[in-house]
Amino acid sequence: MPNAAAHAGAILTIDLDAVAANWRLLRDRLGRAECAAVLKADAYGLGLAPVARRLAREGCRSFFVAQAGEALSLRALLPEADIYVLNGLAHGAEADYAAHGLRPVLNTLDEIARWRVACRAAGAALPAVLNIDTGMARLGLAPDEVDALANEPAGLEGIRVVYTMSHMACAYARANPMNESQRRLFDAARSRLPPCSASFANSPGIFLGPEYHYDLARPGAALFGLQPQSGEPNPMAQVVRLQGKILQLRRVDRGMTVGYGATHRFAEPRLLATVAVGYGDGYFRTLGNRGSGFIGDIRVPVVGRISMDLVTFDVTDAPGRETVPGATIDIVGPGHDVDALAAEAGTIGYEVLTALGSRYHRVYLGAGR
Ligand SMILES: *Cc1c(COP(=O)(O)O)cnc(C)c1O
Numbered sequence: 503m504p505n506a507a508a509h510a511g512a513i514l515t516i517d518l519d520a521v522a523a524n525w526r527l528l529r530d531r532l533g534r535a536e537c538a539a540v541l542k543a544d545a546y547g548l549g550l551a552p553v554a555r556r557l558a559r560e561g562c563r564s565f566f567v568a569q570a571g572e573a574l575s576l577r578a579l580l581p582e583a584d585i586y587v588l589n590g591l592a593h594g595a596e597a598d599y600a601a602h603g604l605r606p607v608l609n610t611l612d613e614i615a616r617w618r619v620a621c622r623a624a625g626a627a628l629p630a631v632l633n634i635d636t637g638m639a640r641l642g643l644a645p646d647e648v649d650a651l652a653n654e655p656a657g658l659e660g661i662r663v664v665y666t667m668s669h670m671a672c673a674y675a676r677a678n679p680m681n682e683s684q685r686r687l688f689d690a691a692r693s694r695l696p697p698c699s700a701s702f703a704n705s706p707g708i709f710l711g712p713e714y715h716y717d718l719a720r721p722g723a724a725l726f727g728l729q730p731q732s733g734e735p736n737p738m739a740q741v742v743r744l745q746g747k748i749l750q751l752r753r754v755d756r757g758m759t760v761g762y763g764a765t766h767r768f769a770e771p772r773l774l775a776t777v778a779v780g781y782g783d784g785y786f787r788t789l790g791n792r793g794s795g796f797i798g799d800i801r802v803p804v805v806g807r808i809s810m811d812l813v814t815f816d817v818t819d820a821p822g823r824e825t826v827p828g829a830t831i832d833i834v835g836p837g838h839d840v841d842a843l844a845a846e847a848g849t850i851g852y853e854v855l856t857a858l859g860s861r862y863h864r865v866y867l868g869a870g871r
Contacts, residue, residue, distance in 0.1 A: 510863035511778025511811070512746040513830065516548050518556040519868035520739035524725045525560055527737065528708055535715040538564035540704070540722030542572060542588065547856040548726060548741070552866050554579050557725075559870065566607075566720055570595050573604045586631060590641065596620040600628055607631040607667065609641040611650060611657070618660050627662040631701070636668045636687040637680060645691075652694040665701045665718060666692050673706035673714075674732050681710055706730045728851040729841050740839055742855070744862070745830035746777035746795070746813070760814050761806025766791055774805065775817040777831055782810040783859030785833065786847040789813075793846050795831040796838050797824045802831060 507513060529537040539562050545553035554565065554576055564584045567573050570592045573585050584605060591599065591606040591613040599606055600620050608614045608630050621628045635642030643651065651657050668688045672678035688702060700716040705724035707714045709731050729736040752774040754760065759767045760774060777795070781787045785808060793804035793813070797820040805816045817825045834840055840851040847854065 507863045507865075510747075510861060512744055512783065512833070512862045513865060514858060514862035515743040515745070515865045515867060516552070517739075517741050517743075517867045518552060520727065520741045521548075521553060521725050522556055522560045522868065523739045524727065524741070525557055525562060525721075527739075528705075528719070528721050528724060529561075531708055532715050532719055533712065536564060536718045537562065538566060538586075538701075538718055538720050539725060540566040540588075540720050541576065542566065542568035542722065543856045544572075546722055546726050546852065547858045549864065549866070550575060551579055552869050553725075554583075556868065556870070558583060564718065566722075570598065570604065574598070574602060577602045577604065584629075588641070590633075591617055591620075591630075597623070600624045605629045605631060605664070607633045607641075608661075609633045610643065611647050614651075614657060614661070618657075621660045627660055629662045629664045632658075632663050632666045632695070632698070634666060634668045634688060634691045636684040636691070637671050638669050640669075642668065643691075648691045648694065655696060658696065663696070663698050665699050666695060667701040667720075670702070670704060670707050673704055673710060674730065676710060676731055676734070681707075681714075685714065709734075723852055726855060727840065728855070736839075736841070740836070742834050742840055742858075743832065743836075744779075744834040744858075746779040746833050748775045748825065748827050748829050748831065749778050749812075750776045750827060751817075751825060752776065752814075759806070761790075762809065763807055765807055766805045772805075772816050773818045773825065775802070775815045775825055775831065777813050777815060777833075778811065779813055779833060779859075780809045780811040783861055784854070784857030785813060785859075786849065786854075786857070788847045788849070789843075793843070794838055795833055796835055797821075797831055799837050801837075 566586045568589045586605045590609040633642035672680045701718040702716045703714045703719040705721040724730045727738045727741040779785045787808045790807040795802045795815045802815040802817045844851045844854045
């Protein structure tokens with residue numbers, strides 16, 4: 503075992519072949535629409551560089567990040583890619599966007615005006631995306647701003663608008679009527695603006711049917727194995743495995759308690775394993791007395807509170823040869839995916855992934871070269 507792996511409290515294995523397989527599955531489902539990749543927040547916590555390189559190798563050409571800084575990091579990795587900045591045109595960074603070929607998602611009339619100026623300064627109609635708010639009320643042009651633009655199309659002069667886009671609020675819930683109402687609002691707004699390609703679907707949106715696909719889809723979560731549609735089977739390949747190391751075994755007697763606050767009292771003698779993962783690694787404190795580890799297919803429950811660097815599992819039911827110091831417990835693994843961990847923690851898989859700690863030893867499968 504290389505030393506870094508020996509020093510770490512847990513091994514985080516990220517399967518890039520599974521990321522690639524997930525991108526191909528989405529691409530095939532999209533048919534004629536292009537499949538981009540959303541790699542904000544360090545590729546959902548899994549590592550911008552390895553993920554971006556693998557997807558580019560797979561044939562992905564369009565990438566979305568949230569911030570200009572993320573876009574510059576990505577530009578250094580992928581000189582040829584189309585890189586979009588979801589959070590828009592950062593004040594004072596207009597020339598950087600132009601110099602590095604970053605494509606802002608224009609969210610306000612002010613951003614449109616500033617990009618027009620940047621295009622004039624560059625002497626070229628530089629590409630950008632126009633974001634129309636259809637119900638998120640977060641980023642994008644409000645209805646009155648769409649009106650203003652529709653009545654004054656010169657506002658877009660000198661800009662190469664490559665897509666109009668919008669973002670869905672409830673796409674993970676197939677039956678939610680908001681999906682169709684947002685789509686109708688999107689179509690209505692688009693019909694009033696100069697004709698242009700369109701982008702609408704995030705990961706769950708891709709699974710709502712071809713009328714949601716338009717010309718370019720923007721999946722993030724599904725690339726990393728998260729379930730796209732709640733309450734339906736998950737068609738995505740699992741990408742993440744997290745194996746926490748057992749530091750110590752501890753026999754406890756009836757009447758004893760474990761951890762801060764003494765929140766769990768044992769009714770009978772049990773065997774505990776203390777594992778080197780805690781809330782300082784993004785293993786949420788809400789998992790205290792609720793979370794699960796797995797040893798093979800045997801569930802070993804979290805007992806007591808989560809500490810900063812430690813968690814205790816009740817491993818009484820696991821085979822003795824598997825419960826020794828240095829052995830590992832699957833915190834995320836074949837029998838317990840990120841979504842399952844998130845459900846126990848009272849959150850969503852997105853938050854589990856983006857919280858994955860910096861102390862884990864990371865192993866990338868399928869990175870190539
Ligand atoms: C994050 C994000 C996406 C990707 O969403 P997933 O649910 O992770 O597929 C797409 N579009 C926008 C605007 C986003 O902010």
